[in-house]
Amino acid sequence: MPRFFDDSFSEANPYLSDENARHIGFSLRMRKGEAVTVCAQGIDYQCEIDCISQDTITLHILETAPCAAEPSISVTLYQALPKADKLEQIVQKSIELGVTAIVPVLTRRCVARLTPAEFEKKRSRYEKIARAAAMQSGRGCIPAIGSLCTLEQAAKQMKDAQTAVVLYETEGGVSFSAVSADASSYAVMVGSEGGFDPEEIAVLKDQGVIPVWLGKRILRCETAPLAALSVLMHRTGNL
Numbered sequence: 001m002p003r004f005f006d007d008s009f010s011e012a013n014p015y016l017s018d019e020n021a022r023h024i025g026f027s028l029r030m031r032k033g034e035a036v037t038v039c040a041q042g043i044d045y046q047c048e049i050d051c052i053s054q055d056t057i058t059l060h061i062l063e064t065a066p067c068a069a070e071p072s073i074s075v076t077l078y079q080a081l082p083k084a085d086k087l088e089q090i091v092q093k094s095i096e097l098g099v100t101a102i103v104p105v106l107t108r109r110c111v112a113r114l115t116p117a118e119f120e121k122k123r124s125r126y127e128k129i130a131r132a133a134a135m136q137s138g139r140g141c142i143p144a145i146g147s148l149c150t151l152e153q154a155a156k157q158m159k160d161a162q163t164a165v166v167l168y169e170t171e172g173g174v175s176f177s178a179v180s181a182d183a184s185s186y187a188v189m190v191g192s193e194g195g196f197d198p199e200e201i202a203v204l205k206d207q208g209v210i211p212v213w214l215g216k217r218i219l220r221c222e223t224a225p226l227a228a229l230s231v232l233m234h235r236t237g238n239l
């Protein structure tokens, strides 16, 4: 059943407009009586089409339930900017795995170096990938793509999470499997192809971010976030 995202949708506002309306009316050529699912703020609305006009679809809500595909925990991924199209892969696959938000971070060893304004020019591409991945994986919302920030800014934001970790491949850190599964919110920072400077790890530790280890193999910057998300989702009963 086709899924559409619109956080303004509700019993009081059972309408879809703009891109959703055009997709239903023109691309999919759907008809009155056909079924659609509307996802709004983590709630799935099972609906039937009542009326299709040029720019608005009026829906009749049949059933409402929390989206079963939404994880019970929130995980924000702070990803140091990788090269080429790797961030697109990370956005797509981390959303399939249940990530709540993805925040790009410019660290010292990032080969790809963008200003926040240059990143904003790429945002619509990432948001399009996020929407498609959320739709394909049956998510109840579209995970947010944050603004490009510095490591220091990210470290401050990570304090909002109950558990904040940085994936650090240098032995001696806490094993990731020792990270508590009891928190309801997590922040996970991952380095770029070049990893982190020790001084950056010191800045993160000063802000209470715990360096954690994923074992002896060195994972690529596009593999590590997926491994960490998979472990977290599994240990919290969400995978």
Ligand code: SAM
Residues within 6 Å of the ligand: 166, 167, 168, 169, 170, 189, 190, 191, 192, 193, 194, 195, 196, 212, 213, 214, 215, 216, 217, 218, 219, 220, 221, 224
């Ligand atoms: N120092 C790495 C190297 O020698 O290739 C470069 C960084 S690695 C390609 C990219 C990022 O993935 C790291 O910054 C870290 O965040 C994460 N990572 C990779 N393997 C890891 C491991 N075994 N334990 C913890 N984090 C790891």
